Amino acid sequence: MAPPSGNPTTLSEADRAYLASLAPQAASPYHALNPLTKAAIATIATLAAFVLGGYVAPLAILTVLVIPGAVAAGVLTRLTRVAVLISVPISISVALVSVFTRAGATVLFTVGPFDATAEGVDFAGQIIVRLFVTAMALGLFGLTTEPRAFVVDLERRGLSPRVAFAAAATLETIPLMVERALAIQAAQRARGLDTEGSLAARIGGVMPLVGPVILSSLTEVEERSLALEVRAFGRPGRRDQLWTLADDGRQRLLRWALLVGFILVLVGRVAGALPALP
Template identity: 30%
Template sequence: MLQHNWILSLHPLTKFYFSLSITISVFIVSSYWYAMAMFGICLILALWAGVQKAFLQNVLLALGFLLIVLFLMQAFFYPGNQVIWKLGFLSMKAEGIHYGLIMATRILAIGSAFILFFKITAVRDFVKALEDIGLPPMGAYVVLSTLQIIPEMRKQSRVIMDAQRARGVETEGNVWVRAKAFIPILTPLILSSIASTEERAITLESRAFLTKNKKTSLYKLSKGPLDHVLPIAFVVILVGLLIGRVLG
């Protein structure tokens, strides 16, 4: 990532408002062309921020299969009269294809917006921004720990797999070999997760996390000129789209 990249230097809430604006706008504009355009904007921003490879990988892994299944379900089972293709009791209808494209591209736009958000925003920065606007420290900790639990468990599982591999356990091969190698890591993974939870509880208690006094932090987030302009622009665009939807 580029250190002086303007996208990366935006305030976390500005990036979050962008993702939220895309989510709202694809429901206002019921067009798969618009949803695809929103995905294209996310891709351009990912390219601009230097995270395009990780962004596309995450979109493909997280949304690819879901979008295909969703589109096929709507194409074959959505009610309609204009049959395009038929195989036995299954019939693909034009109405189903249209609705399937709208639903699939809508999920693609929303998912890609939030995948981009987490690719260009540190979780710590996002939680600190929420705390700055009034989220209680307990709530901030819950959000932070929830967002970090899967990456932490993935990292811990890799460490355990490396340890098992060092002991001569076969961890690579076909699905059956990998399944057998995965089972022995479950116990140490669960135990290490419990131990880390206890360590966090002790750390929080030692830092007087549960006291009623006002919390202070050495870590500060600052807003630039764009962080004041862009949220207003997002609202104006959404209002314009909504007016266009009502009048159109």
């Protein structure tokens, strides 16, 4: 490859092709959307679901903003499974707390000192719908966006490289921690740690896993930081990017429309001009 000249017009075709090959490959037109557009859809869908409340509005948001994208990306089944896995444990907690502690006139049944009220069931239902919409919206973003692509795009828009690195390191650390946790679990099982036995044995086996996972994650972040510093990561001044992600007028328009739409909904709800849907 030719040495960097500072002037992109001097790049040969081969250089351009090489640089283009470094960018993440999009699996579908939805994957190919600019990460900020996908982030805007996820964020606005989540916020609007909470601001509007009820059942109809969050489900409408899910139908209009999330499901078409998931279908276009070919991830609807996987996304639904992920969203259910994420929202079910929280939903159970929410349901238990809301159903039995929410004051209401209609008592459905009683368990010991606790009354299960219809109002509590309704409240829990609304929260669970919003949680599910949130899980679907954020899950769609996660399944269709590479962390490094999002961070590179934010950096192109002026985000400090240091903040961008912190964000990327955080996002990339999660799958790495899962992988490391499995390796650590294997090492402890090789020393006779019983993870296939009783519940008590499994609970007792947590500590030998937690320590190495946290310590090795911290060490790795430190090593990555040092590796970046020795490659002049902290150098002041403007920097060029090897690859950038496509953005266009239609996507910008969509983002602005989502933002303006959300502000109108928010103002409408606060001012009472927008009626609450069931």
